[in-house]
Amino acid sequence: MELELIEEVLPQDYAITLVRVLLLFIIGLPALGLLRGLTRKYVTRQFNEHYGLLSGKVVFYTGVFIIVIMAMHDLGFSLAPLLGAAGVVGVAIGFASQTSVSNIISGLFLIAEQSFVVGDAITVNGNSGVVLSIDTLSVKIRLFNNQFMRIPNETMIKAEVINITRFPIRRVDCRISVAYKEDLSRVKDILFDVADKNPIALQEPGPLMIFDKFGSSSIDILFMAWAVKDDFLTLQNSLNMDIKQRFDDENIEMPFPHVSLYKGPATDAIPIVISEREKRQNTESEETGKQ
Amino acid sequence: MTENSWIDIEVKDNETKSHAIGPVTVWLKKVSNEIWIASEYAESNPGRKQASSKINALNWSRWALPGNETRFSLKPSFPDRPVVVKPEYPFKIITGAKVRIYTRIPVFIKVVMAGKPDFVITEIPSVALLKTWFGLYTEGELCYGVNTSARRVMGPEAMQPWMAVCPIEIINDQDGPLDFDKLCLRVEHLSIYKADNHLWADETRIIHQGREKYSDIEMKGKLPTEAKGGKLITKPRAPIKKNFAARSFKLLKNIRVWD
Numbered sequence: 365m366e367l368e369l370i371e372e373v374l375p376q377d378y379a380i381t382l383v384r385v386l387l388l389f390i391i392g393l394p395a396l397g398l399l400r401g402l403t404r405k406y407v408t409r410q411f412n413e414h415y416g417l418l419s420g421k422v423v424f425y426t427g428v429f430i431i432v433i434m435a436m437h438d439l440g441f442s443l444a445p446l447l448g449a450a451g452v453v454g455v456a457i458g459f460a461s462q463t464s465v466s467n468i469i470s471g472l473f474l475i476a477e478q479s480f481v482v483g484d485a486i487t488v489n490g491n492s493g494v495v496l497s498i499d500t501l502s503v504k505i506r507l508f509n510n511q512f513m514r515i516p517n518e519t520m521i522k523a524e525v526i527n528i529t530r531f532p533i534r535r536v537d538c539r540i541s542v543a544y545k546e547d548l549s550r551v552k553d554i555l556f557d558v559a560d561k562n563p564i565a566l567q568e569p570g571p572l573m574i575f576d577k578f579g580s581s582s583i584d585i586l587f588m589a590w591a592v593k594d595d596f597l598t599l600q601n602s603l604n605m606d607i608k609q610r611f612d613d614e615n616i617e618m619p620f621p622h623v624s625l626y627k628g629p630a631t632d633a634i635p636i637v638i639s640e641r642e643k644r645q646n647t648e649s650e651e652t653g654k655q
Numbered sequence: 656m657t658e659n660s661w662i663d664i665e666v667k668d669n670e671t672k673s674h675a676i677g678p679v680t681v682w683l684k685k686v687s688n689e690i691w692i693a694s695e696y697a698e699s700n701p702g703r704k705q706a707s708s709k710i711n712a713l714n715w716s717r718w719a720l721p722g723n724e725t726r727f728s729l730k731p732s733f734p735d736r737p738v739v740v741k742p743e744y745p746f747k748i749i750t751g752a753k754v755r756i757y758t759r760i761p762v763f764i765k766v767v768m769a770g771k772p773d774f775v776i777t778e779i780p781s782v783a784l785l786k787t788w789f790g791l792y793t794e795g796e797l798c799y800g801v802n803t804s805a806r807r808v809m810g811p812e813a814m815q816p817w818m819a820v821c822p823i824e825i826i827n828d829q830d831g832p833l834d835f836d837k838l839c840l841r842v843e844h845l846s847i848y849k850a851d852n853h854l855w856a857d858e859t860r861i862i863h864q865g866r867e868k869y870s871d872i873e874m875k876g877k878l879p880t881e882a883k884g885g886k887l888i889t890k891p892r893a894p895i896k897k898n899f900a901a902r903s904f905k906l907l908k909n910i911r912v913w914d
Contacts (some may be wrong), residue, residue, distance in 0.1 A: 531793050532788075532795060532797075533788055533792065560785075563786070567800040568800070590788065592797055
């Protein structure tokens with residue numbers, strides 16, 4: 365009885381079509397996932413992770429689009445009126461999803477501009493981390509403290525981004541203060557010797573010393589050395605530690621901010637001498653006041 | 656004939672042996688089926704702290720062996736990166752001119768199982784090589800910088816058992832003189848020959864095409880005439896390329912630190 369009712373409501377051909385469409389999705393989507401994985405692996409091996417991720421997405425979304433079109437065709441939808449309706453619906457959806465569309469378009473620009481790619485270390489709005497993916501709506505970043513950060517593409521395209529690992533070598537800046545009594549040419553020789561003996565510092569580009577300023581408590585120097593990007597933090601630590609050790613060994617003073625206080629005759633109150641005439645005048649005025 | 660630096664060493668169980676090659680001493684210790692290897696640099700070697708001469712204080716690295724091997728060989732090999740060398744004094748090479756220079760490259764000491772030269776256990780630099788960058792701030796390659804300078808003439812007094820002499824012929828094929836103040840030598844393509852306990856590399860010919868162009872580099876793959884009677888003892892790390900193009904003279908001098 366129930367079967368007859370279904371047959372009446374749903375013709376047999378239509379049921380077969382429904383099954384076919386369901387099968388299309390059930391088989392097609394996992395197959396697409398597999399194809400995306402294979403494409404991603406292959407392209408990553410051939411080029412880099414960034415292109416691998418992108419090509420995987422292109423394959424997947426193109427496949428999904430084709431499956432949806434095929435399903436609609438099977439279900440008897442004619443594409444021509446649909447496309448016409450899509451224009452009207454598109455305007456409505458466009459107004460409703462301005463942010464999402466903006467993010468999608470920003471994402472395309474981010475990918476095209478290639479200011480950073482997947483795997484680069486970047487700094488955005490004061491947060492530093494490694495780019496995990498550039499997705500349709502957002503960029504995913506693993507911060508160095510192992511937190512996950514999601515930044516909408518629209519925000520990302522407006523923000524100032526520093527790509528830390530874009531270039532193969534990086535400069536370590538050491539800000540050093542020495543006491544006014546120190547011989548600066550000796551300080552310079554010691555700093556260059558420390559850099560020469562550091563196995564991580566590059567010989568070329570060579571180290572450089574810049575005289576910064578006469579500070580309130582010290583002479584301030586900027587000392588710079590170069591390392592390959594992977595060795596940056598190691599050099600920053602080892603160079604500063606070596607400089608401190610060497611300055612201690614060579615008795616070079618690294619002063620901290622200080623204020624000089626003097627005690628003794630130099631700080632006595634300013635002596636005031638009152639002349640006899642002034643004394644007399646004072647006495648007279650006091651007496652007049654009493655009267 | 657000078658003393659042979661590149662020898663086979665037999666190390667029995669719980670025995671420790673050492674062998675000095677120039678400024679470095681290599682220590683080998685056998686503990687059951689493990690070989691322990693350590694190295695110690697002489698004080699004269701700049702850039703390295705001298706390790707304590709006490710055996711226990713050495714920084715040992717341990718390697719498990721496939722069998723109970725007791726004989727090990729010390730073999731020279733070129734460094735694992737290109738090497739940047741400078742001439743004794745900067746000079747210019749006029750268009751069409753050809754110069755022959757000799758540069759001495761400190762070798763790495765390969766510890767291998769005797770009779771199995773391809774079975775490399777570890778490699779130890781004979782001197783501390785400093786890192787240097789060859790190229791631009793935006794692209795280039797990491798190289799080793801050596802303190803030895805390239806010479807126009809190589810006398811026996813300059814030969815050292817831990818340094819391989821590389822004869823290089825430079826031809827300037829560009830319009831205008833070539834300022835030769837630095838050269839990136841791709842040693843990974845060079846073989847090492849031994850003649851009278853001196854190490855030699857096969858000849859390299861560099862044809863400089865212009866500042867912005869790649870130089871043609873030709874590795875001759877044969878014994879230089881100065882090393883007559885020498886024997887091939889180490890094959891190149893990377894397959895020998897008879898002719899390839901690479902940057903050899905790209906300089907950093909146009910780069911400013913604030914760029």
